[in-house]
Amino acid sequence: MLEDPNTNECPPPLGDMSAEEFRRYGHELIDWIADYFDHIEDFPVLAQIEPGDLKSQLPSTPPEQGESMAAILADVDRLIVPALTHWSHPSFFAYFATSTSAPGIFGELLSAAFDVKSMLWRTSPASTELEEVTLDWLRQMLGLDAGLSGFIYDTASVSSMHAIAAAREGVELRIREEGMSGRSDLPLLRVYASEQAHSSIDKGIITLGLGQRSLRKITTDKDFRMDPKALADAIDEDKRNGILPFCVVATVGTTSTSSIDPVPDIVPICEKHAMWLHVDAAYGGSAAIVPEMRHVLEGCHRADSLVLNPHKWLFTPFDLSVLYCRHLDLLRRAFSLVPEYLRTPEQEKVRSGSDYGVQLGRRFRALKLWMIIRYFGHEGLAARIREHCRLAQVFASWIEASPDWELMAPTPFALVCFRACPKIDGERGEVRAKRLDGLNEAIMHGVNATGKALLSHTKLNDKLTLRLSIGNIRTTEKHVTQVWDLLNEQLKKLTG
Ligand SMILES: Cc1ncc(COP(=O)(O)O)c(C=O)c1O
Numbered sequence: 001m002l003e004d005p006n007t008n009e010c011p012p013p014l015g016d017m018s019a020e021e022f023r024r025y026g027h028e029l030i031d032w033i034a035d036y037f038d039h040i041e042d043f044p045v046l047a048q049i050e051p052g053d054l055k056s057q058l059p060s061t062p063p064e065q066g067e068s069m070a071a072i073l074a075d076v077d078r079l080i081v082p083a084l085t086h087w088s089h090p091s092f093f094a095y096f097a098t099s100t101s102a103p104g105i106f107g108e109l110l111s112a113a114f115d116v117k118s119m120l121w122r123t124s125p126a127s128t129e130l131e132e133v134t135l136d137w138l139r140q141m142l143g144l145d146a147g148l149s150g151f152i153y154d155t156a157s158v159s160s161m162h163a164i165a166a167a168r169e170g171v172e173l174r175i176r177e178e179g180m181s182g183r184s185d186l187p188l189l190r191v192y193a194s195e196q197a198h199s200s201i202d203k204g205i206i207t208l209g210l211g212q213r214s215l216r217k218i219t220t221d222k223d224f225r226m227d228p229k230a231l232a233d234a235i236d237e238d239k240r241n242g243i244l245p246f247c248v249v250a251t252v253g254t255t256s257t258s259s260i261d262p263v264p265d266i267v268p269i270c271e272k273h274a275m276w277l278h279v280d281a282a283y284g285g286s287a288a289i290v291p292e293m294r295h296v297l298e299g300c301h302r303a304d305s306l307v308l309n310p311h312k313w314l315f316t317p318f319d320l321s322v323l324y325c326r327h328l329d330l331l332r333r334a335f336s337l338v339p340e341y342l343r344t345p346e347q348e349k350v351r352s353g354s355d356y357g358v359q360l361g362r363r364f365r366a367l368k369l370w371m372i373i374r375y376f377g378h379e380g381l382a383a384r385i386r387e388h389c390r391l392a393q394v395f396a397s398w399i400e401a402s403p404d405w406e407l408m409a410p411t412p413f414a415l416v417c418f419r420a421c422p423k424i425d426g427e428r429g430e431v432r433a434k435r436l437d438g439l440n441e442a443i444m445h446g447v448n449a450t451g452k453a454l455l456s457h458t459k460l461n462d463k464l465t466l467r468l469s470i471g472n473i474r475t476t477e478k479h480v481t482q483v484w485d486l487l488n489e490q491l492k493k494l495t496g
Contacts, residue, residue: 011066025069032073033105037088040474044451045089047082054083085454090474091483094456096255096283096415097471101315103375107368108317117361120342121350124364128351131366134373135322141289141378142308145301148324151331151356152365156282159307159323160249161204162335162357164191166305166327167247167276168208169334176334180209190238193249194218194226196256198280201249223410224259224460226250232269239273247276250303252296253284256458256467257409257417260284263299271302279306282321286313287389287413290382296412310369313388313414314381315473320365331356388414388470391480395468398484404491408460414470417460420491437464439494446490453483 011017017025057079086092088099118127135150153159168175173186180186189210193201195217205215216238219230235245248270250261263279270277279300281288285308288297300306305325310316325331336355338347353362373381392414399405399418409417419440427435444455444466458465468483 009068009070017069021069025073029073037474040086040089041091043081043084043086043089045086045092045454046448046451047085048451049083054079088472088474089454090472090476090479091453092472093468093470093483094454095467095469096312097469097475098312098318099315099472099474100317101372101376101473103371104315104317104368107371111364111367114364114367116364118364119354119359119361120344120352121346122344124353127362127364127366128353130370131353132351134366134370135324137373138308138310138322138369139324141373141381142285142297143288143294144297144306144324147301147326148306149326149328151323151325151328151353152362152369153321153323153357154319154363154365155200155311156198156280156307156309156321157200157203158357159282159321160200160278160280161207162331163276163278163305163307163323163325164201164204164210164247164249165208165334166325166331167191167278168210169330170276170327171244171246187242187244189214190235190243190245191215191247191249192218192231192234192245194220194224194251194254194261196220196224196226196254196259197249197251198255198282201280220259224254224257226261226266228262228265228269231266235269235273235275245273245275247278249278249280251284252279252281252300253287253413255283256460256465258284258411258413258415259409260296260412263297263303265299267299267302276304277302279303282307282309283312284413286310287385289314289378290386290389293385293389310372313385313471314369314372315376315384316369316372320369328356384473385414388475391470391475391477392416392468394477395470395480395484404488408463408465416468417458417465418468419463419465420487422491422495433463439491440464440466442494443487443490446493447483447486450486453479453486455483 009021116124116127118124121128131152135152139148139150153162168189171189191205191210191214193215202212202215206212216234218234219227221227231248238245248266250263250266252260252263267277281297284296285306287293304327305323307321307323309321311318311320332355335357354360392411396407396411396416399407399416404420404422405418406421407418419436420443421436441457441464444457448454456467458467470480
């Protein structure tokens with residue numbers, strides 16, 4: 001990567017690296033990153049190594065003496081880069097494809113330099129106030145109402161867990177004080193989510209000590225959207241059985257297919273039973289910044305909380321998840337605990353990050369999002385998301401036009417669910433189903449092994465389904481065409 005790794009330049013006996021050395025390596029590192037992005041397509045998307053390969057090349061004990069930065073950075077080139085799966089590669093189409101952006105990288109760099117622990121207002125006035133302002137900008141861009149206040153966590157898993165904790169705090173069962181174990185006065189508390197909801201909801205429930213039986217999965221329609229009638233029936237049935245329903249989690253952009261639960265139909269059910277409505281818009285929410293796509297958050301102005309991940313589809317380096325909440329007082333009541341050593345004179349007047357969650361210190365994450373929104377502007381961000389959705393429609397139209405492929409779900413955002421389905425005369429039923437599952441899995445592994453693109457899969461109605469997710473800031477129609485060619489090459493190779 002950088003200069004001669006055999007240089008004798010070693011760390012000073014005390015204190016940090018000199019400013020001169022920091023400046024030199026800093027400049028070279030920025031050059032290196034710029035080159036990395038320029039040549040990223042030369043790397044295989046999926047790391048081409050075997051488990052344990054990297055570990056076997058690293059010393060098992062720490063260095064006794066400090067080493068030169070040149071030597072360390074040379075090892076980044078030699079050892080670390082080959083062991084990377086390149087999420088920033090424009091042909092990364094797996095999971096939810098996400099990517100960093102230059103202003104986001106600058107934000108991370110500055111945040112590391114400031115190294116602020118955003119726990120109390122006074123330990124981090126800039127972080128606290130920039131977070132409030134930036135999240136209010138984002139709220140406006142999304143067309144959400146001013147009753148929602150934003151708060152930054154690391155991931156959607158953690159945001160949703162905190163939302164469910166706030167919902168539970170609202171039930172007034174003194175769970176914060178007395179816990180849930182050993183209590184005969186507590187009914188079973190119930191949370192509802194569709195069978196397509198992300199596993200983070202299950203994990204949140206486990207973490208909060210509610211137990212997995214507290215989560216009731218609601219069936220979905222043919223387009224993988226929660227069935228509101230089934231939800232209403234489940235709540236009625238639970239109530240008849242002495243269970244206490246307290247929270248519904250609806251999803252805007254489910255993980256497998258990006259389906260959108262019918263939030264406007266779910267809202268009245270929650271209102272009727274005075275239940276908390278949490279919306280998991282971790283993936284799909286970002287699309288609402290595109291004016292003509294605002295409808296994806298229809299009904300969410302009546303949600304109690306909503307999570308959205310800028311680290312998924314707003315070009316923000318991992319991690320940054322936003323929880324919008326209508327009842328910050330409940331979140332605060334669930335988590336605020338101020339020991340003497342954290343008491344400050346201004347605490348009643350200001351927001352302190354540590355009051356709203358499990359963590360005490362928090363990273364200065366708002367900085368990168370603020371820089372991203374300022375650099376691209378609302379229009380620039382919307383243009384990129386709109387283009388991703390257009391590319392997904394283009395890809396979906398190729399699938400639809402081909403007799404060898406079929407779409408497996410609607411494409412409301414920039415995720416296409418599809419599979420190969422070539423016909424063999426006389427083949428039916430289970431034999432065909434098994435063959436198609438095997439064929440599609442082989443196609444996916446074949447494409448991924450080329451290193452030229454990366455896809456992932458899911459199961460829909462028990463059928464192995466391929467997923468092409470477009471979300472990288474560098475992805476263009478050229479990359480989508482390339483992966484379509486790769487898929488057809490694999491199909492041809494495997495079916496003769
Ligand atoms: C709909 C949905 N919710 C939540 C998550 C969890 O996201 P995180 O990694 O930020 O916890 C995901 C991850 O893909 C997701 O698709």
